[in-house]
Amino acid sequence: MAVFGIFGTETANVASSVYYGLYALQHRGQASSGIVVNDDGVFHVYKDSGLVNEVFTPNVLNALGLGQIAVGNVRYGTADTKDRINAEPIVVNHSKGKMAISLDGKLVNGAELKREMELQGSIFHTGNDAEIISAVIIKERISSASIEEAVCKAVDKLKGAYSLLVMSPQKLIAVRDLRGMHPLCYGQRADGEYVVASESCALNSVGATLVRDIRPGEIMVFSKEGIRSIDEHCGKGEEHLCVFEYLYTARPDSIIADCSVHLARKRAGAVLAAAHPVEADVVIGAPDSGIDAAIGYAEASGIPYGLGLIKNKYIGRTFIDPGQNVREDKVRIKLNPVRETIKDKRVILVDDSIVRGTTCIRVVKLLRDAGAKEIHIRSSAPEFLNPCYYGTDIGSKAELIACKYTAQEMAKLFGADSVGFLPLKDVCKLAESGTCKGYCTACFSGDYPTEIPQNTGVNKYDCKISENKN
Numbered sequence: 001m002a003v004f005g006i007f008g009t010e011t012a013n014v015a016s017s018v019y020y021g022l023y024a025l026q027h028r029g030q031a032s033s034g035i036v037v038n039d040d041g042v043f044h045v046y047k048d049s050g051l052v053n054e055v056f057t058p059n060v061l062n063a064l065g066l067g068q069i070a071v072g073n074v075r076y077g078t079a080d081t082k083d084r085i086n087a088e089p090i091v092v093n094h095s096k097g098k099m100a101i102s103l104d105g106k107l108v109n110g111a112e113l114k115r116e117m118e119l120q121g122s123i124f125h126t127g128n129d130a131e132i133i134s135a136v137i138i139k140e141r142i143s144s145a146s147i148e149e150a151v152c153k154a155v156d157k158l159k160g161a162y163s164l165l166v167m168s169p170q171k172l173i174a175v176r177d178l179r180g181m182h183p184l185c186y187g188q189r190a191d192g193e194y195v196v197a198s199e200s201c202a203l204n205s206v207g208a209t210l211v212r213d214i215r216p217g218e219i220m221v222f223s224k225e226g227i228r229s230i231d232e233h234c235g236k237g238e239e240h241l242c243v244f245e246y247l248y249t250a251r252p253d254s255i256i257a258d259c260s261v262h263l264a265r266k267r268a269g270a271v272l273a274a275a276h277p278v279e280a281d282v283v284i285g286a287p288d289s290g291i292d293a294a295i296g297y298a299e300a301s302g303i304p305y306g307l308g309l310i311k312n313k314y315i316g317r318t319f320i321d322p323g324q325n326v327r328e329d330k331v332r333i334k335l336n337p338v339r340e341t342i343k344d345k346r347v348i349l350v351d352d353s354i355v356r357g358t359t360c361i362r363v364v365k366l367l368r369d370a371g372a373k374e375i376h377i378r379s380s381a382p383e384f385l386n387p388c389y390y391g392t393d394i395g396s397k398a399e400l401i402a403c404k405y406t407a408q409e410m411a412k413l414f415g416a417d418s419v420g421f422l423p424l425k426d427v428c429k430l431a432e433s434g435t436c437k438g439y440c441t442a443c444f445s446g447d448y449p450t451e452i453p454q455n456t457g458v459n460k461y462d463c464k465i466s467e468n469k470n
């Protein structure tokens with residue numbers, strides 16, 4: 001999931017800026033996309049299932065018109081919230097005006113808050129946490145002098161991971177949860193407009209320069225009066241940035257907590273080379289997110305890096321699935337080995353993670369068919385042993401292959417010669433050159449920084465309305 005917002009004082013084509021910002025953040029969510037443009041307090045909204053360029057055709061973008069402030073969102077769909085009705089931003093009218101909300105994250109007390117408000121008569125239309133957060137803010141807004149005061153009070157009630165953008169008729173407000181579990185940063189364009197985004201790569205895509213990360217617990221208010229930082233929640237929680245951002249989620253050209261994601265991944269490769277050395281002829285990376293760590297592994301081990309697998313970049317959601325019985329063809333269409341790099345070689349394949357093991361099984365077969373003599377799989381993330389409750393799509397223990405098999409057993413299952421994982425003790429050292437003070441490693445270590453939901457968070461009555469696009 002990703003958020004993007006822009007604040008200016010002049011009327012401009014803010015919709016197009018958000019479009020390009022979301023485009024740069026597409027890797028964080030492919031299920032739905034949405035933009036809300038604020039033109040002097042009038043909100044124009046469009047959101048739908050699909051990738052940014054599928055949802056926002058030139059006509060749709062033009063129809064959003066000009067404005068001074070805008071927010072956008074891309075989200076991935078979990079099984080219970082992938083319908084169109086869950087697309088964000090959420091726009092609500094309330095007793096003191098209106099508000100748009102865009103969220104990256106997941107509450108651990110979402111089900112609890114929702115139930116409490118439902119028992120008081122609130123009605124919810126979606127299964128997503130942005131709507132719950134909007135209801136909490138609106139409730140606080142009744143007794144607050146300003147929207148930021150309401151947001152401030154809401155933060156005391158929200159538990160979990162949330163990087164949030166709130167747009168009111170006059171303001172853009174950026175909020176990061178007390179532990180700073182997901183990234184959020186802001187920058188500025190030469191013409192003065194402020195831009196807030198989940199990752200710095202999106203700032204660059206609209207010509208903005210990164211100013212800094214929003215701090216854990218910080219509330220930043222962008223208004224005609226300038227920027228105001230409300231820091232009364234800062235320091236109330238220990239920093240726990242999701243370490244998987246550095247390993248997989250973020251784009252390698254992003255900077256998080258003053259550390260380049262690319263360099264952190266290269267460092268993971270180097271640590272992996274020291275922890276699981278093996279004699280080999282070539283190191284290759286599983287495209288795309290395994291490549292940086294493969295380069296790091298190659299540099300540290302002295303084994304040459306080679307271009308071993310090519311991914312077809314043009315396979316989107318519209319890709320016609322050839323069906324179960326031709327599954328192998330499907331893999332070959334998406335991924336093709338470069339025979340010249342592989343044939344008769346002892347290959348080290350570096351991937352960013354092994355979740356269910358599906359990718360490894362398929363890729364090992366591709367490499368064997370291309371003539372690899374030996375295949376050694378190295379994962380630049382430790383073993384996934386626990387579900388994530390904070391918005392990363394890591395499933396239940398039953399789905400996680402490391403819960404069932406040892407590395408040796410996995411190698412046998414995949415048809416590989418060996419499998420090695422990044423040691424858990426090293427995972428927090430990858431971004432040491434940055435300013436982050438602590439990480440969430442729960443999916444690897446089981447050490448959750450918050451209470452965890454006692455149920456799945458899914459209300460059995462949550463509606464799953466599949467709306468017609470027309």
Ligand code: AMP
Nearest residue numbers: 352353354355356357358359392393394
């Ligand atoms: P698997 O094939 O189930 O073992 O998953 C591992 C592959 O999925 C790796 O190549 C990753 O790049 C990718 N991956 C890792 N985490 C996620 C995630 N949360 N959502 C989608 N893909 C992921």
